[in-house]
Amino acid sequence: MSKPSFTLPLQRPQTPATYFKSPFNPSRHLAYHTMPACHTMSELGHEKRGISPIGVSEPFELFTPEAVRLMRNEVLADEVWDNCRFASSIAACQLRGMAPKYAKFVYDAWTNPETLRIVSSIAGVDLVPVMDYEIGHINISVKDKDDADGKTQAAPVVGWHKDSYPFVCVLMLSDATEMKGGETALRIGAGEIMKVRGPQMGSAVVLQGRYIDHIALPSTNTRERITMVTSFRPRDPVVADDSQLLTVRPVSDLNEMYNQWTDYRVELVEERCRRLVKTLRERKHVGRDFDVTGVKGQLAELIKFLQKTADEIVDPAEYKVEDGDEEREQGKESTRMKKRARLA
Ligand SMILES: [Fe+2]
Known part of the structure; x- marks a missing residue:
């Protein structure tokens, strides 16, 4: 295994995560208040597919700024950088499989019953994380300072794909206030494309990504774009579970996964x-x-x-x-x- 030949111009915390000072507390760290607008599978031209009538949500506030800071501290810490970093043909830099070993706050946030209730109510089906390995997957796209003004577009964070698991919840961990672009584009019906607005920091989007071709469009006017993707499957063992490992096998510790x-x-x-x-x-x-x-x-x-x-x-x-x-x-x-x- 060789070290990467590039370095990312990314500010990373030098101190270990502060989890034990601030364990996940739903009343303090959840910012959710209103059910977002959602687009149904029928609207997206996929009426007979999937495990829920819901295809994708508009962005909704999910975690507080403090929760986002604690998550960033954990996932950008040296031990995660050293042990959980992968690249593939569809994404240049990903961090995977850090929870719960290196990311207890992240683990607790996504397994908390209140978080699961929110994600499930938006998805229209009762969901649980597929497995620990798929909690808190991180996609990172960063640009040099000279590039951040929007003159140059970075390549998409992840190319066109369907996910390996029924549902995902994509959480924004970067300041996207000034960001342009960065939407999720969905292929709907016969060749048409629908764009869903990208979430702001602490906000998230729920997507039935196993059944809908999608891509995160390039963003400009920002130096970093870090998203956290947690994948879900139905909680009920008799509901169909179409999970597979196709897209994740090349970027995983196979022994663990x-x-x-x-x-x-x-x-x-x-x-x-x-x-x-x-x-x-x-x-x-x-x-x-x-x-x-x-x-x-x-x-x-x-x-x-x-x-x-x-x-x-x-x-x-x-x-x-x-x-x-x-x-x-x-x-x-x-x-x-x-x-x-x-x-x-
Ligand atoms: Fe995806």
């Missing part, structure tokens, strides 16, 4: 099996016939889910793409991923 992936997937299967057995016993107890179609259907679903769980675990030894291989074809979910490039 495969562990968490298998853990949550098998736990869901456990719960589905428990419910199936309960129904079987209840039906038998009251003298009903065996439900051939229903049981076979549920078993087929379980097999499919387990097969998907296994298929997504690609052995790192077989996970080789040659240097110089072009970017995967966005939106076609090709498996030609660029070589895993861990910077730290």
Whole structure:
């Protein structure tokens, strides 16, 4: 693993995070007050897709300035910079998998029941973070001072893509007061594009990103743009979970992520099996016939889910793409991923 050949002109805290002086407190750190306007999947031309009728929200205030400061302290600290930094063909600098080990405040903020209630109510479906590894993913785009006046546009933070997980909540961690651009563009219907305003610092957007092609448009008039993306899946184990690892595999500590992936997937299967057995016993107890179609259907679903769980675990030894291989074809979910490039 080589060190990056570039340095980012980014101010980072030199002291460790101050978590223990200020643990996450929903009444102090949540700034949410009003349900934002939302665009439905039908409006976006995706009516029959997804796990909720909601496609994307307008920006809404979520965390207070103090919460944002504490989050920045944690995610930009040296230990995160040294241990959690990745680059890929779709993003030049990402920090991943820092919670809870290096980012307890971030972890507590996104797992707090009140935060989950807010995100779920906007998404229109009860959600939980997919797994710890997907709490607080950071995208960083920074420019040199000379570039920050808007004469030069930076490349998009992340290219056109669908996410690997059903829902995301994208939180702005930079001062975006003067920022121009920086919207999220969504592909809707037949080739049309809709733009959703970028959030201000402490504000967030909820997006059903697994089903909608999207891109964060370049921003000007700002030196840094740091966003925190937390990915969610349905809480209810019987609601479909289309999660995959395609876009995250190249930018992850696979040992850690495969562990968490298998853990949550098998736990869901456990719960589905428990419910199936309960129904079987209840039906038998009251003298009903065996439900051939229903049981076979549920078993087929379980097999499919387990097969998907296994298929997504690609052995790192077989996970080789040659240097110089072009970017995967966005939106076609090709498996030609660029070589895993861990910077730290
Ligand atoms: Fe995305």
